[in-house]
Amino acid sequence: MRIAVTYDNGQVFQHFGHTEFFKVYEVEDGKVVSSEIVGSDGSGHGALAGLLAGKGIDVLICGGIGGGAVQALTEQGIELCAGTSGSTDEAVEAYLRGELVNTGANCDHHGEGHSCHDHEEGGCHGEDGGCASGGCGGGGCHGAPKLEGRNVGRKVRTHYRGTFNDGTQFDSSYDRGEPLEFVCGAGMMIPGFDAAVADMEVGQTLDVHLMPAEAYGEPDPTAIFTVELAQMPDAAELEVGEQVYLQTAYGQPFPVKVTAKDDTAITFDANHEMAGKELNFTIELVEVL
Numbered sequence: 001m002r003i004a005v006t007y008d009n010g011q012v013f014q015h016f017g018h019t020e021f022f023k024v025y026e027v028e029d030g031k032v033v034s035s036e037i038v039g040s041d042g043s044g045h046g047a048l049a050g051l052l053a054g055k056g057i058d059v060l061i062c063g064g065i066g067g068g069a070v071q072a073l074t075e076q077g078i079e080l081c082a083g084t085s086g087s088t089d090e091a092v093e094a095y096l097r098g099e100l101v102n103t104g105a106n107c108d109h110h111g112e113g114h115s116c117h118d119h120e121e122g123g124c125h126g127e128d129g130g131c132a133s134g135g136c137g138g139g140g141c142h143g144a145p146k147l148e149g150r151n152v153g154r155k156v157r158t159h160y161r162g163t164f165n166d167g168t169q170f171d172s173s174y175d176r177g178e179p180l181e182f183v184c185g186a187g188m189m190i191p192g193f194d195a196a197v198a199d200m201e202v203g204q205t206l207d208v209h210l211m212p213a214e215a216y217g218e219p220d221p222t223a224i225f226t227v228e229l230a231q232m233p234d235a236a237e238l239e240v241g242e243q244v245y246l247q248t249a250y251g252q253p254f255p256v257k258v259t260a261k262d263d264t265a266i267t268f269d270a271n272h273e274m275a276g277k278e279l280n281f282t283i284e285l286v287e288v289l
Helices: 045-054 067-075 088-096 191-197 233-237
Strands: 002-008 021-028 031-039 059-061 079-081 155-163 169-172 180-183 205-210 224-228 243-247 253-261 265-269 279-288
Touching (some): 002 088, 067 180
Antiparallel strands (some): 155 169, 155 180, 155 279
């Protein structure tokens, strides 16, 4: 087995598409027997999947990753363990013990201009849940139970309409006139959406009701934080209720909402706006590619 980890000075680099190096581990009988640092050759998100496949990589461990890159890795047959941080050596040992949890895609993309971020991981998945490769006790990356169904591992196109329990619509591919395309079971979707599509037939329409655990999870109190305005002078113009992007120490953007502000400090909430909500979807399977 060959495991690649996005690498920066001994640590797991936090943006897959921008990584300059991978640390590649050769594993035999559940133990690391050798490792080496290899360059990414300046490849972008999609090309990196091909580069890793060309090096015979079986598993990728990384920090942040978007839905498109998840799809590219799935098509190359590479298992993903995203959302990892800390020492690369320790991350690999944790994987071999079966202790890593895959977050799936966890970089939000807003290019479609609608509220649900294409239901991609960072969108409708568990920025939290949705591991398409469940692993086993002998090692691996764990998350949601591995899906079973005729469409798992295949690229599908679906139309959908999402509503809250009071009937208010929050998103609709019908309104945009374009079906949503994703790889079923690859962790690109919230768990409940993925599970609903897993065994659908083309032309079938299904209504599903998802509890928070099957959607965006419950709000995380640790994702609410306060910063002194003196440390963030640009925040002085922000207003309560405004949604903005901050950056991690690695330059990776993440969305937050201003929830409180006074003369000296500002409070941000990095929870997904759908966290803690029950969601309803009408899903139509348009095509299996």
